[in-house]
Amino acid sequence: MKYLPFVFKNLFRKKTRSLLTLGSILLPLFVICVMGTLLKTLSRDPSEGRGMYRLVVRHKVSLTNFIPEAYRERIFQLGGIQEMSIWCWFGGKYVDYSAKNQFARFGVEPEKFLKVFDEARFIEGTAPDWISDRAGAIVGDALAKKYGWKVGQKITLTGDIYPITLDLTIRGIYTAENASALFFNWTYVEEALPRVKGRIGTFYVKAKSAADVERLPKQIDALFENADPPTKTETEKDFQNGFVSMLGNVKFMLTGICTAIVFVILLIAANTMAMAARERVTEIAVLRTLGYQKSTILGMILGESLLLALFGGVAGLAFFVLTFPGFKAWLMNTPMAGFAAGIKLFPSVLAAGFGVAVFVGLVAGVVPAIRSARRSITDGLRQVG
Amino acid sequence: MLGIPLKYNIRNLFVRKVTTGLTVLGIGLVVAVFLCVMALGEGLTRVFTASGSENNVLVLRQNSQSELQSGVSRDQVPLILTLPGVAPDADGKPLASAELVVVLNLEKREGGSSNVTIRGIGEKGMKLRPGLTLVQGRWFTPGKSEVVVSRGISSRFKDCSMGETIHFGAYRWTVVGIFDAGGTAPDSEIWTDVEGMITDFKRGGYSSVLARTGGRAARDQFQAGLAGDARLALEGKVERKYYDDQTSTAAPIKFLGFFVGIVMAIGACFGAMNTMYAAVAARTREIATLRALGFSRLSVLISFVFESLCLALLGGLLGCALGWLAVKLALSGVTGTTNFATFSEVVFAFRLTPALLMTGIVFSLVMGFFGGLFPASRAAFTKITNALRQVG
Incomplete structure (x- = not known):
């Protein structure tokens, strides 16, 4: 430890080089954090730690087929259900079909919906306001922030699956874990398009207990096994994971990118350390003549490498944390918007980033450290340059 | 104006084997990652751009x-x-x-x-x-x-x-x-x-x-x-156009490719800059000698930028080779993702086109140019007398 000031001095002896190396660790580490956050977001349990006993009931063959609303009564009779709500994907167009104007729009039954989705909290507007307005809608705070929506504002959605134009009024802004959807009263669509009545996309069911969550999917599906149409019931988590699985092997791609990036940082840091050690051959030989042990030299070079990587790493993590809100807002306006809505700072991602920095520091310093320690004094002193 | 022979730079690159090697590998990896992600996006895009006929009309509800x-x-x-x-x-x-x-x-x-x-x-x-x-x-x-x-x-x-x-x-x-x-x-x-x-x-x-x-x-x-x-209440879309409109499915992948590529390129550019600064520092006396012999500042500048470009080009070529190998060996099968326009699976294969490979090379040259510019200008403005007096 007493050599720390010395190691420190060495580290910043060549200021330009140290700063450039810090920069070239900082930026890749930022990318690693972004990739890690995306990975984590994709593999996250949507009901994580909330004890939300939610199930999704849909048509067995396809999410795009409808199930009869009449199933509700029969499902309810199975017991153990707190509440259930119609939950219909509306799709459609807001302004245009560009990626930045894509967000989830669902038709629901407001009163029942608020009991099923009970972690949602109104931060503007009230539940009764929404419930009493057939053409009312509520939007997530992330969405409201992105578009600058206010309560009372009108939004037009042009239907594609349903040939109807919805003129909605925002009656509330809610906040929740991933508040990036718009919900409106499904009655609006049913009244305008009588042929739609009684045929719905999915039911969201809130069960009373963990045991009911366990029991209900099998019982619901058994109930309609020979009915037309049959149903598929799964937990909200499995339902969400189904979408992730639909994206294909994204996890493999993100992990692959991260691995390659770790190598890039490693190469750059190793290069810096190799250059530093080479320039100091004579100096190290002098230190050795003064009585410094091989192990001390080894420790000093390794320590310098570790310190360099840690500086870059911590700077990278700090950069990521500080720019995160802005970065997320920016990402919401890119083709990545669909993925960006759910991202947040995960401590585990930051920990992994720190781990990468330590790993890089140790590995990058090993070869130069051993070579410097092993070189014979006479060899080192003889060297010119 | 007399130019410094290019051979001077190329040989110098090979003198510093370890540093050159590490830098080339770093740039190579960045280019390879960029190419793989872009090849994924290109493969997906190609499904849509190759589908449908100009003479077929698809009739849909308005x-x-x-x-x-x-x-x-x-x-x-x-x-x-x-x-x-x-x-x-x-x-x-x-x-x-x-x-x-x-x-x-x-x-x-x-x-x-x-x-x-x-x-x-x-x-x-x-x-x-x-x-x-x-x-x-x-x-x-x-x-x-x-x-x-x-x-x-x-x-x-x-x-x-x-x-x-x-x-x-x-x-x-x-x-x-x-x-x-x-x-x-x-x-x-x-x-x-x-x-x-x-x-x-x-x-x-x-x-x-x-x-x-x-x-x-x-x-x-x-x-x-x-x-x-x-x-x-129907409309007719040219089949070709119908599929063209779905190419946006590949947009997130391409965006990711550019994002990772550009940020990493800046990082790798810093690495190249380090290498070039070290190269300039180690050759201060040599540079002064060149200047004393009558080579102009501009010649020295060009010479070092060229050296950096060579370094990056080696990285770019390596990156293309790595990307090509990865796509041919590890990523050769078909893969799939969901086209959210049709809400269904679209099967495609990675496609590393010559145009993409060229982009990779250009990408590496840009890294080399910016990575070499500042060290080269330091070299060009070396004070001749001081540098010649310097020992070591």
Whole structure:
């Protein structure tokens, strides 16, 4: 430890080089954090730690087929259900079909919906306001922030699956874990398009207990096994994971990118350390003549490498944390918007980033450290340059 | 003005083997990652840009973005087919196919599930898509719940191999053939006859009508005819354009490629800068000597920028080689993702095109240029007398 000031001095002896190396660790580490956050977001349990006993009931063959609303009564009779709500994907167009104007729009039954989705909290507007307005809608705070929506504002959605134009009024802004959807009263669509009545996309069911969550999917599906149409019931988590699985092997791609990036940082840091050690051959030989042990030299070079990587790493993590809100807002306006809505700072991602920095520091310093320690004094002193 | 021989720089690169090697490898990896991600995006884009014909018109309900959202009722079909512009087939009937599109949630072989498009086609459906070939088995017989499956879907999903049965509750379809559509949209689909499918799914009508028109003028006429009939509430999209509009599916991947590529390139550029600064520092006396011999500042500047460009070019070439190897060896199979416009699986392969490889090279040269500029200007402004006096 007493050599720390010395190691420190060495580290910043060549200021330009140290700063450039810090920069070239900082930026890749930022990318690693972004990739890690995306990975984590994709593999996250949507009901994580909330004890939300939610199930999704849909048509067995396809999410795009409808199930009869009449199933509700029969499902309810199975017991153990707190509440259930119609939950219909509306799709459609807001302004245009560009990626930045894509967000989830669902038709629901407001009163029942608020009991099923009970972690949602109104931060503007009230539940009764929404419930009493057939053409009312509520939007997530992330969405409201992105578009600058206010309560009372009108939004037009042009239907594609349903040939109807919805003129909605925002009656509330809610906040929740991933508040990036718009919900409106499904009655609006049913009244305008009588042929739609009684045929719905999915039911969201809130069960009373963990045991009911366990029991209900099998019982619901058994109930309609020979009915037309049959149903598929799964937990909200499995339902969400189904979408992730639909994206294909994204996890493999993100992990692959991260691995390659770790190598890039490693190469750059190793290069810096190799250059530093080479320039100091004579100096190290002098230190050795003064009585410094091989192990001390080894420790000093390794320590310098570790310190360099840690500086870059911590700077990278700090950069990521500080720019995160802005970065997320920016990402919401890119083709990545669909993925960006759910991202947040995960401590585990930051920990992994720190781990990468330590790993890089140790590995990058090993070869130069051993070579410097092993070189014979006479060899080192003889060297010119 | 006298230039410093290029050989001087190239030899110097090889003198500093370790540093050159590490820097080249770093740039190479960045280029390789960029290329792999872009090859993924390119492969996906190509499915859409290669699909559909200029002469086919896809009739959809107004405002529908995809066939899945569209609906065409039975009684509308004869009205559509009698509009002027539809080309007749050899038998005198219009060359058109009323089709039904449904997505099925199938289990993937690798685990998880995804939605796959099952398309019911009319008797002319095959003629409208000439690129299709049967690679195994036979075409389906109408009315017998038989399907033909694309090679891509067959390799990625359970129960989709030749002779197997896809079943859901009351529905059962036997796979009687495997087809290949040369990397176009049908390569992500399962086909059967439309009437059987309407019965199976208890649908009241079709999703869309695909019609061949006899050339540009006839096509415009047909489209105008559709738009002109307000009762139909339908619109005709050129099939080619319909698929072009779906290329945005690849946008997130391409965005990711550029994001990772650019940020990493700046990082690697810093690395190259380090290497070049060290190269300049180690050769201060040499540079001063060159200047004393009469080489101008500009010559020295150009010389070092050139050295940096060479360094980066080696990295770029290595990156292209690594990317090419990765795509050929590790990523050679078909992969799939979901096209959210049609809410179903699209099967595609990585595509590393010459244009992409060139982008990789240009990318590395840009890194080399910026990485070399500042160290080179330091070299150019070396004070001759001081530097020559310097020992070591």
